[in-house]
Amino acid sequence: MxxxxxxxxxxxxxxxxxxxxxxxxxxxxxxxxxxxxxxxxxxxxxxxxxxxxxxxxxxxxxxxxxxxxxxxxxxxxxxxxxxxxxxxxxxxxxVPVRAAEERRFDGLAMLKAGVQAAADGVAFLGEAVLALVLLPWRLRMFRLSDLLRAADQAGVKAVPLVLLLGSLIGLILAFQSLIPMRRFGADIYVASLVAISLIRELGPLLAAVILAGRSGSAFAAEIGTMKVNQEVDALITMGLDPVTMLVLPRLLAAIVVMPALTIVMDFAGLFGMSVVMLGDGIPLVAVGNQVTSWVQAGDLYGALVKAAVFGAAVAGVGCRAGMATGLGPEAVGVSATRAVVGGIVASIVLDGIFAVVFFRLGL
Amino acid sequence: MPDRQLPRLRLRDLSHSFGAVRALDGLSFDIAPGEYVTLLGPSGSGKSTTLALIAGFLQQDAGSIEFDARPLHRTPAHRRGIGLVFQAAQLLPHLSVADNIALPLKLRRVGRAERDAAVTRMLDLVALRGFAERASASLSGGQAQRVALARALVFEPRLVLLDEPLGALDRQLRETMQQELRAVQRRLGVSMLHVTHDQAEAMAVSDRMAVIEAGRLRQIGTPREVYENPADGFVASFLGEDNRLPGRVEAIEDDVAFVRLAGGALVEARDAGVLAGGACMVAIRPERLAVMAGAMAADMGDDAVAAVLRESSFRGDHLRLVLDVAGITVVVKRPTVVPLAGLVPGATLALAWQAQHARAVPLAL
Incomplete structure (x- = not known):
């Protein structure tokens, strides 16, 4: 019925x-x-x-x-x-019903959001540079202990991991290239191949990845938590500049520790490579001669400059993600993820730019 | 409060969106000099967004904020001269209590002697004399929040914003702090805007309370006005329990409506915008209902409504009765002054009220 x-x-x-x-x-x-x-x-x-x-x-x-x-x-x-x-x-x-948020793929809006994010990044860079320029007048807000703590956290505490990863990468690279090279009787060139790729490229890049994973996320989470707890707002109301107080120490710490981590990474990699070469029956002296005759000091210096720039990028992206943290408990996690992804992408893009620049300059 | 004076703070058509979410939608109200206003609403209603706009952490999309007749939107947060107290005290852990309170003055380059005098004055005001040299990390939650209040007041702002300042404290301490906040505000004559989702706290401290929901102002008025004359069903139920009995208006005399309830009883209620002959709701607060049991029920008069007791529970300061009136659930809060026999589930009770305590409201509300 x-x-x-x-x-x-x-x-x-x-x-x-x-x-x-x-x-x-x-x-x-x-x-x-x-x-x-x-x-x-x-x-x-x-x-x-x-x-x-x-x-x-x-x-x-x-x-x-x-x-x-x-x-x-x-x-x-x-x-x-x-x-x-x-x-x-x-x-x-x-009780009025709040209109449900419309979830629709909108290419233009995504493009807009992307441009907005890039503009925010540039604005943040500007703020950081401004804070650096104004630092002499704001020295009271800059806390050296914060810088040392960040350097300890991002640098010293990362050394065991860098040593482990570096020696493993050296081992793997040497082992993988040894198999085809031996067919041509070019065993000895594995030493220079691994040394050059490590010192010029992989050292700074892997150090940047480690920094992004260990410290970029930590920076975002620390600053993000302060933001969620209104601590950043409290600083602003008192007239204390959060960029000088929170971002600069972390940024400077990352710039300082990255070259050091890169050198540690290089040595660990060379150690791993040497182990494989010794196993292949090539004496350490021959490996050393091969490496020193192919690698130039300029390779290392260029890599150290790159490392410092990657450090700035990773820390900058991390701190920015933290400062841009929204509301709610899950916002901190979102920021930390953004910091890691953004830090790694920024490092690789910068590495590409460096490759072009170094090639043009003939370095 | 002197109404003819210029408002200390004037919000006009304030709107703000986070992406696609409209957090504030045309909010307008004023705060007079020396007035204590609370901003009351459920979470996500836009209270904290309003505060962030006034404090300068966010920029409004539309509308204006005037502070002493000056538009604020180009002034950076730390130049607005507004004191702020957050939910967590946000004291700097490496500074002593006195240094924390003195910090706003230090950053404003106030001389040492003046600074020390102001800190002493503030410590007296928040009853923390003798705590000056204590490390701020060693304070209890209530003490830390009092230091935060002192820090917000030390530079003599004309407006203080409080963002759920008592939210992290336990109930007893919260009540004490409410009284202290009120006392401090009266003594200094400073305007305060206090954000909370706790209606009891809002009623305890405010001169006027503004109820907001979904980014819009639902009602602003003294706690009594808002509680007894809520503008709509949302405000009525947000401020406490509200019984609603459906019926039909039989007649209206002066401002009393005679309503025939669904169960057949004819009751009186204050007319709150109903039409004779139309369907309506009789809204009444649980504490305004009188109940009688047994033989006394007959004494309640002809206006009494018959009800069946479903359950009663003891709540310390009152007895909470859940009644059934012709299929509608009605809650009664009965003071425990006069004990009443016969309150057993299933008992038939008589329910009555005074006409001015009930509101006859149109259905849509």
Missing amino acids: AARLAIAKQAGGVVLTLSGPLNAEGAGAVWEAALKAAAAKPAVLRVDVAAVTLWDTAGVTLLADIETAHGGAEIVGMDPQIAALLIRVRAARS
């Missing part, structure tokens, strides 16, 4: 008689006709629901809609339990 709606015009009013099951399906069938009758606003509107056999929230919502559309409808023949449900539906409707 389907729901039915009978509309009867009486003296001075209209009676809507609903019957049958008024569940989602039944209410849907009579919905538009019933609302149309109510929206016509007869002087008196009576809704008779005595013959309704089955109710659910949809049916009660229809009644509430009729009441809203008419403004003074009278509902008769309603069970007390259904009346109670009607009151709850009315109460639920009195």
Whole structure:
């Protein structure tokens, strides 16, 4: 049996008689006709629901809609339990529903967001440079202990990991290149191959990846937590510059420790490579001669400059992610992820730029 | 409060969005000099956004903020001359209590003697005399929050913003601190804007309270006005329990509406915008309802409404009764002054109220 709606015009009013099951399906069938009758606003509107056999929230919502559309409808023949449900539906409707956020792929908006993020990055760079220029006047806000703590955290505490990773990378690189090189009897050149790739490229890059993973995320999380706890706001109200107090120490610490980490990484890699070469029966003296005759001091200096720049990029991206932390407990995690991804991407992009520049300069 | 004076703070049509989310949508209100206003709303209603805009941590998308008739939007946060107290005290851990309080003056390059005098004055004000040299990390939550208040007041701001300042404290301490906040504010005559989601706290401290929801102002008025004359159903239920009985208006005389309830009883309520003959709700606060049991029920008069007791629970300072009135749940808070016999589940009770304590409201509200 389907729901039915009978509309009867009486003296001075209209009676809507609903019957049958008024569940989602039944209410849907009579919905538009019933609302149309109510929206016509007869002087008196009576809704008779005595013959309704089955109710659910949809049916009660229809009644509430009729009441809203008419403004003074009278509902008769309603069970007390259904009346109670009607009151709850009315109460639920009195709370405005916030429009659901529209999730739609919008290329232009994404492009805009990307440009905005890049502009924010440039603005942050400007702020950091400004803070650095103004540092002599703001020395009271700059805390040396913060710089040392960040350097300890990002540098000294990273040494074991750098040693482990460096020697493993040296081992793997040497081992992998030894197999094809031996076929040409060019075993000895593995030493220079690994040394050059480590010192020129992999040393600074891997150190930057480690810095991004260990410290870029930590910077973002530390500053992000301070931001969420309104500590950054508190500094701003007192007139203390958060860039000078929080960002500069971390930025400078990363710039200082990165070249050192790179050198540690290089030595560890060379050690790993030497182990493989010794295993192949090539004496250490030959390996040493090969490395020193192929690697120039300029290679190392260029790599150290790169390392310092990568450090600045990783720390800058990390601190910026922290400063841009939104509200809520999950925001800190989001910032930390952004810091790691952004730091690694920035380092690799910069490495590409360095490759072009060094090539043009003939270094 | 002197109404004719220029407002200390004037917000006009303030709007702010975070991406696609509209946090504030055309918020306007004023704060008079020396007035204590609370901004009350559920979480996510835009309270803290409003505060961040006034403090200068965010820039509004539209609208204006005037502080003593000066527009604020180009002034950086630390030049606005507004004191701020956050939920956590945010004291600098490496400084003593006195140094923390003196910090705003130090950054404003106030001389040492003047600074020390101001710190002593502030320590007296927040009842922490003798704590000057204590390390700020050794303070309890309440003490730290008092130091934060002193730090916000030490540079004699004309407006102090408080962002859920008592949120992290336990209940008893919160009540003491509410009284202290109020006392300090009265003594200094400073304007305060206090953000909270706790309606009891808002009622305890404010001259006026502004209820906001979804970035819009729902109502602003004295705690009594807002509680007894809520502008809509949201405000009514946010400020405490509110019983609602459906009925139909039979007649309106002066400002009393005679309402025929769904159960058949004819009751009186204050007219709050209903039309004779129309459907309406009788809204009434639980503490305004009187109940009688047993033989005494007959003494309540003809206006009494019959109800069945479903459950009663002891809540220390009151007895909470859940009644069934013709299928509608009604909550009654009964003071424990006069014990009442016969409050057993299933008992039939008589329910009555004074017409001026009930509101007859249109359905849509």
